[in-house]
Amino acid sequence: MNPRDPFLNLYSHGFARVAVAVPVCRVADPAFNAAETVRLHREAAHQGAVLVAFPELGLSAYSCEDLFHQRALLEGCERALAEVIEASRGVGAVAVVGLPLQVDGALYNVAAVVLDGRLLGVVPKSYLPNYAEFYEARQFSPGGQALATEVTLCGQTVPFGAQLLFAAQTGQMHAPLTFAVEICEDVWVPIPPSSFAALAGATVLVNLSASNVTVGKADYRHALVSQQSARCLAAYLYSSAGPGESTTDLAWDGQALICENGALLAESERFRADAQLVCADVDLEKLARERMRQTSFAASVARHRGELAAWRTVRFALCRPDDEVLPLRRVFDRFPYVPSNPQLLDARCEEIYQIQVSALVKRLQSSGLRKLVIGVSGGLDSTHALLVCARTMDRLGLPRANILAYTMPGFATSLRTLDQAMRLMEVIGCGGGMIDIRPSCEQMLKDLGHPYASGQPVYDITFENVQAGERTSHLFRLANHQDAMVVGTGDLSELALGWCTYGVGDHMSHYNVNASVPKTLIQHLVRWVAARGEFGEACSRALIDVVETEISPELVPGDASGQPQQSSEASVGPYELQDFHLYHTLRSGFAPSKVAFLALHTWGDAAAGRWPEGVTTRNAYPLAEIRRHLRTFLWRFFKTSQFKRSCVPNSPKVGSGGSLSPRGDWRAPSDAEATVWLGDLEQVPER
Numbered sequence: 001m002n003p004r005d006p007f008l009n010l011y012s013h014g015f016a017r018v019a020v021a022v023p024v025c026r027v028a029d030p031a032f033n034a035a036e037t038v039r040l041h042r043e044a045a046h047q048g049a050v051l052v053a054f055p056e057l058g059l060s061a062y063s064c065e066d067l068f069h070q071r072a073l074l075e076g077c078e079r080a081l082a083e084v085i086e087a088s089r090g091v092g093a094v095a096v097v098g099l100p101l102q103v104d105g106a107l108y109n110v111a112a113v114v115l116d117g118r119l120l121g122v123v124p125k126s127y128l129p130n131y132a133e134f135y136e137a138r139q140f141s142p143g144g145q146a147l148a149t150e151v152t153l154c155g156q157t158v159p160f161g162a163q164l165l166f167a168a169q170t171g172q173m174h175a176p177l178t179f180a181v182e183i184c185e186d187v188w189v190p191i192p193p194s195s196f197a198a199l200a201g202a203t204v205l206v207n208l209s210a211s212n213v214t215v216g217k218a219d220y221r222h223a224l225v226s227q228q229s230a231r232c233l234a235a236y237l238y239s240s241a242g243p244g245e246s247t248t249d250l251a252w253d254g255q256a257l258i259c260e261n262g263a264l265l266a267e268s269e270r271f272r273a274d275a276q277l278v279c280a281d282v283d284l285e286k287l288a289r290e291r292m293r294q295t296s297f298a299a300s301v302a303r304h305r306g307e308l309a310a311w312r313t314v315r316f317a318l319c320r321p322d323d324e325v326l327p328l329r330r331v332f333d334r335f336p337y338v339p340s341n342p343q344l345l346d347a348r349c350e351e352i353y354q355i356q357v358s359a360l361v362k363r364l365q366s367s368g369l370r371k372l373v374i375g376v377s378g379g380l381d382s383t384h385a386l387l388v389c390a391r392t393m394d395r396l397g398l399p400r401a402n403i404l405a406y407t408m409p410g411f412a413t414s415l416r417t418l419d420q421a422m423r424l425m426e427v428i429g430c431g432g433g434m435i436d437i438r439p440s441c442e443q444m445l446k447d448l449g450h451p452y453a454s455g456q457p458v459y460d461i462t463f464e465n466v467q468a469g470e471r472t473s474h475l476f477r478l479a480n481h482q483d484a485m486v487v488g489t490g491d492l493s494e495l496a497l498g499w500c501t502y503g504v505g506d507h508m509s510h511y512n513v514n515a516s517v518p519k520t521l522i523q524h525l526v527r528w529v530a531a532r533g534e535f536g537e538a539c540s541r542a543l544i545d546v547v548e549t550e551i552s553p554e555l556v557p558g559d560a561s562g563q564p565q566q567s568s569e570a571s572v573g574p575y576e577l578q579d580f581h582l583y584h585t586l587r588s589g590f591a592p593s594k595v596a597f598l599a600l601h602t603w604g605d606a607a608a609g610r611w612p613e614g615v616t617t618r619n620a621y622p623l624a625e626i627r628r629h630l631r632t633f634l635w636r637f638f639k640t641s642q643f644k645r646s647c648v649p650n651s652p653k654v655g656s657g658g659s660l661s662p663r664g665d666w667r668a669p670s671d672a673e674a675t676v677w678l679g680d681l682e683q684v685p686e687r
Helices: 030-046 062-069 071-087 184-188 193-200 217-231 284-293 295-303 342-367 380-396 415-428 438-448 461-482 492-497 519-532 537-547 568-572 575-586 592-603 623-640 675-681
Strands: 015-022 051-053 094-103 106-115 118-124 150-153 156-159 164-169 178-183 204-208 235-238 257-260 263-267 276-283 312-317 372-375 403-407 431-434 485-488
Touching: 015 030, 015 235, 015 257, 015 284, 030 051, 030 071, 030 094, 030 276, 051 204, 051 235, 062 071, 071 094, 071 106, 071 118, 094 118, 094 150, 094 178, 094 204, 106 178, 118 150, 118 156, 118 164, 118 178, 118 312, 156 312, 178 184, 178 193, 184 193, 184 204, 184 217, 193 204, 193 217, 193 295, 204 217, 217 235, 217 257, 217 263, 257 276, 263 276, 276 284, 284 295, 342 380, 342 485, 342 519, 372 380, 372 461, 380 403, 380 415, 380 485, 380 519, 380 537, 403 415, 403 461, 415 431, 415 537, 438 461, 461 485, 492 519, 492 575, 492 623, 519 537, 519 575, 568 575, 575 592, 575 623, 592 623, 592 675, 623 675
Parallel strands: 015 051, 051 094, 164 312, 178 204, 204 235, 372 403, 372 485, 403 431
Antiparallel strands: 015 276, 094 106, 106 118, 150 156, 164 178, 235 257, 257 263
């Protein structure tokens, strides 16, 4: 496709590139510090950033101590700010810089907001640390005691105060950029000013910090900034003083952080001797949608309406070149349900099993039953559910023979899956056995007058669903007969795509342990159990065979070799891509055009980005394929499948990526149209 197409521009999809600078400074040398600020400001804009934060008191250096009361230093800082303002002309990024400023006879630690030759406003520090190694109250006054609401600085009269919002007005950005500023200690207090700023409308929070380093402090900053961004549903830019600050009594590590809703997007290298600039692409649209989705955020706005009324908004025009196309730098997980970090994946797999097992334990205990009935096909979903059943019996101290597992070959069952099912049932130690459903299916097809009953090779949807229905009907009657509970095996991906037989089919069970676990995650869960070897070597070998088996419903007879004719992914699209579409549609509510943009960025090049351990087949998808499979997803998810999700069995919600139960994350009409989603997909280029 055309590399200049606006579709490829991150600013067309609700993202904004932001930056945090860690300059080299000289103590009490404003001219030098201004030059460094100008250089890094221009570099940030050159990299496509629209906002760049500098350290606290960066034009003077933080460690000036009583030099802050020297007229020469204060006047030098004002001249330095004037240089930064003048040099910002034509630079398409907002700079937030720190300096000492005298206002009405008091000295304040302030942040000056600069854009294109203009000073937009000045924000004073609200909370001054005066404990341990900090003595700021010796030199500065807290912002809350200032009476002035505006100041004249560098020949410009602008708003002054801690309660200022800065809102961008731009035609190119497809999501609002509104930011607020606080300074260092402000975020360390019980109720930071940025909390109110977020409620007042700021989606980006900027902290100009100095923050000397002590042992363990870097980890605390991580937690502090991450949690504040999560609580505020915002992006958070945190700067820190770096090389050049005085080491008379303190040391500095230059830790700069960019977080978004609890996730760390970018971080500087600590203790570097040269200047640094870290950038990240923050998703402003996602932040806005999260605030809309979490109604408690709006309730907090209403609760604090009195405090929020004092906030003022400074509006400014943010212009980027019309022909500029900035590719997205941010890395997204190909498998959003599967962590690419091996340690995190290990912990996630164990937690998922614990959730599923504890839920099934509770359901068994509340029912008074001691046995489970499950259909085992030799495929992924039933294998994973069988492992959950085995762990459940172990947890309850019941024999695994109380798992009445049945494999039920039909007209298209392959020798491979049948063998895998029998091996698994044996090594797990299940009760149950094998039931050939072909005779009962033939009787039903005969009763229906289906052409197959008279010898015609007609393998239509009725032919398929008779088999699916017979299996489920047998399981329910077996449960009646054995005083047991039917455990469902169908997964989240199949529910999303409607790839299940409604009612008396794999759609139904007494309790479904898999309903909020997507197909791609189940593959990793089964592989993880195999690697642990907790059920023995023979079981691990069988589990690996299951993972490596092509996903098929095995309902239509195959060729003479006994291989299945059907491929699920040939019908509904590759699960790895459809799970990506599902996550960003369900969890974030993104429009199809944005989902396609993210999919191209993530799946367009197999050599780029991160892959989870164990993925040996590394696929790439061009935009035309993404568009085709996304169309399939949208049609099936929004138009044809909701009626199946409106009456699913009980099942535990496993992940924040969503549940499709009407009692959980997703409530939708069964007869809605897919028109608006398919219409938005038309904005995506053909290739």
